[in-house]
Amino acid sequence: MVNFSGAAASATADAAARTAPAPAVDVHDLRVVRGGRSVLKGIGVTIARGTVTGLLGPSGCGKSTLMRAIVGVQKVAAGEVRVLGRPAGDKELRHRVGYVTQAPSVYADLSIAENLRYFAAILGVPRDDVQRVIEQVGLQGRERDLVSRLSGGQRARVSLAAALLGTPELLVLDEPTVGLDPVLRTELWDLFHALAADGATLLISSHVMDEATRCGHLLLMRDGEFIADDTPEALLARTGASEIEAAFLALVAKQSPAAEQGSDARLSDQPEPVKGATR
């Protein structure tokens, strides 16, 4: 999934681009500066369609900024972000990409149904789609409840339901499972996989490492750079760790010297762990 370096590799990629549909997300050398601080330091990644990709990393590592860049609401200093074959934030994408911000972005002073009916009208999707998404997030029977009276986890699910309206091709979900009990969290992950099976692409951020095993693919982030881009199984095998959290720590220890060379964070291009790390 990571960018190739080298002419032969990019020729292959070009050939693939002509025959296959454009990847769901294609990021090249993305740099974002916020408040004088470099938040994303020239990262690149390709996310294939129909996959569930986990974006993991500690709080403040740039996960949300990357997601904002993908949905096209982030000012970008340099680099290119293409989504479903179009520039991120393109007018045409506004029907095709669903986005859930970290804090539930719904109207607290409206009922669940009023919120979703409004967003459905903005998207131009039929009204019966509202009932469908309410059932998908398991809030049926609560339609008339004011969002301000809901628990944090319920609010997060209303926000998720709004993003599911109109069956978007790409779902960008910023920590959608925070504050949910384990049962609900399992149900939501089942929903995410069902959506992917129907052809949707999901990019899901989390700072809870144990959710990583539910993803088909993982992007580990630290300090505005990727330190891994792989399947959970491959990541565990490569680091010899028994869980993702340990793998993350192992990668931080091993990859730091390489990361400091400023090489576009293409770290998982090296299948072998860096030997003889000097730390």
Next chain:
Amino acid sequence: MSQSTPAPASEQAAHSPSVTPAAAPAAVPAPDHGSATGGRVAASIRRTVATAGRVLAQLRHDPRTIGLLIVVPCVLLVLLKYVFDAQPRTFDHSGAPLLGIFPLIVMFLVTSVATLRERSSGTLERLLTMPLAKLDLLLGYALAFGALALLQAAVAFGLTLGPLGLHVSGPTWLLFVVALADGILGTALGLFVSAFAATEFQAVQFLPAFILPQFLLCGLFTPREDMQTVLRWLSDVMPLSYAVDAMNRLTAQSGVSGLVVRDLIVIAGVTVVALALGAVTLRRRTA
């Protein structure tokens, strides 16, 4: 999937079927995706009306705000009447301008706070990733608060022209039109100014900063032609001056003068400019 590291077979098997074009049926183009301009305009109107409906629904869940919006100007007008109990002519002089000033102030305040809430709750960011034109949003707000301004003006007029016995020479309906235009102007100014407020505290402070100078210079306290030249110029470029001028003309003269129409055009023009500036300050991409 351009995998540079050899992907495990299981992962390939799990994902490759869904990568083929045949297995990507999720692309449901929105129904209004047509190229016809008529369709786009209809969709835009639908979104504007939906936004207005949503803002009104939010207000419906907040009856206390509606109550305050309607009752407070009426209470102030009653107070004004009895403050000038001994000089009924003063109430005639200042009552009519206030009928235009109150809607502007109240709508300014409500709109700037409401828009700021939209920003801070993250719903604005969500809306801007959706197919909603910035002007759809602003016009939706203007429509909803305009309707509220209409209600407020109707109640305030019923009170002042009825029980409080305000004497007006010109046509009442035109007085009402001016009051409504002032309310919508307040909404447009509030939408614009809220772009510069980072917190609700700041938004509230914009009222004294932005409205009170206009209040002092609009001709309510001193006739505008008696002011120092610089103040007079300032007064000339402030929209509230035209609101008060129009009201004063309508109280003093019977019939419709061309000057009242000019005042109304100025108010409408400033409203349009403020909405356009509001749309410009609304950025889809932020730092």
